[in-house]
Amino acid sequence: MAVIPKKILARQNEITADFLKEIDKHLLDILEGRATEMFEIRDLAAQLFIHPTHLSNTIKLVTGKAPCFFFEEKIMVIAKSMIKENKLSIGQIATLLTFDPSNFTKFFKRFSGLTPKQYREQMMQEKFSLKTEAVTI
Numbered sequence: 001m002a003v004i005p006k007k008i009l010a011r012q013n014e015i016t017a018d019f020l021k022e023i024d025k026h027l028l029d030i031l032e033g034r035a036t037e038m039f040e041i042r043d044l045a046a047q048l049f050i051h052p053t054h055l056s057n058t059i060k061l062v063t064g065k066a067p068c069f070f071f072e073e074k075i076m077v078i079a080k081s082m083i084k085e086n087k088l089s090i091g092q093i094a095t096l097l098t099f100d101p102s103n104f105t106k107f108f109k110r111f112s113g114l115t116p117k118q119y120r121e122q123m124m125q126e127k128f129s130l131k132t133e134a135v136t137i
Helices: 006-031 041-047 054-063 067-087 091-096 101-112 116-135
Strands: none
Touching: 006 041, 006 054, 006 067, 006 101, 041 054, 041 067, 054 067, 067 091, 067 101, 067 116, 091 116, 101 116
16 A cells, blocks of 8 residues: 655645635625525635546545535535524525525435425424423423
8 A cells, every 4th residue: 555645645634624614615605695606516626726626536535525525514504504593484595505495305305304394393393392391390
């Protein structure tokens, strides 16, 4: 097995950390209305001044997961939080996250096993259960 120089390993970790920071920054831009279209891997690679294939290969090598895994995971965290807050309709959340509502439902169900509506209902039930349990003496 070949030994990889420390300099190259350090750069791989730097690329991975920078990639994750760029995802967070871009998602914040989406949520705050500074961006209206979701980046693709090539867009993130351009932000980091590296080739998309090099970015994908580096992320996969360092983490064992494809770059889209991290993007989708962070979108799900945001979506779940927004659905739980219950301030916006599912359609509004989908639009804010740059999805067509039906595609958002498919995306959400693929990662959570529930539709956004089912997830919201489950969260509301849990919230209600906690309130009634607290009252029980």
